Amino acid sequence: MGTTVTSKGQVTIPKAVRDFLGIGPGSKVEFQRVKDGSVIVVPLGEGQPESRFARLRGHAGAGMTTDEIMALTRGDD
Structure with a gap:
């Protein structure tokens, strides 16, 4: 799944990923760098409000x- 970075550095998380992670409007996420150099998105807290x-x-x-x-x-x- 691809997405485009805006001039402000923002991206839209694809719906399939949001659904899988249980995140929605108001949810907080964290970006973590993994040892192999990739970056993962981790939902913080309870997930979807x-x-x-x-x-x-x-x-x-x-x-x-x-x-x-x-x-x-x-x-x-």
């Missing part, structure tokens, strides 16, 4: 209307 839906799972509670639950899952204030 928890989605807003995962944080809401199991928190609807009793007595909420469908509209209230939908507003909660959409992030409406």
Whole structure:
């Protein structure tokens, strides 16, 4: 898999690699040089941040209307 380096030195990590490493927006990675001279990408921490839906799972509670639950899952204030 190839990618292009921008004028700012940035690259896009291919989706297949992001999926394999479990990284997403906000994830931190580290670049490590290996003895043979190659460089590897290592995810730091927990990997992909928890989605807003995962944080809401199991928190609807009793007595909420469908509209209230939908507003909660959409992030409406």
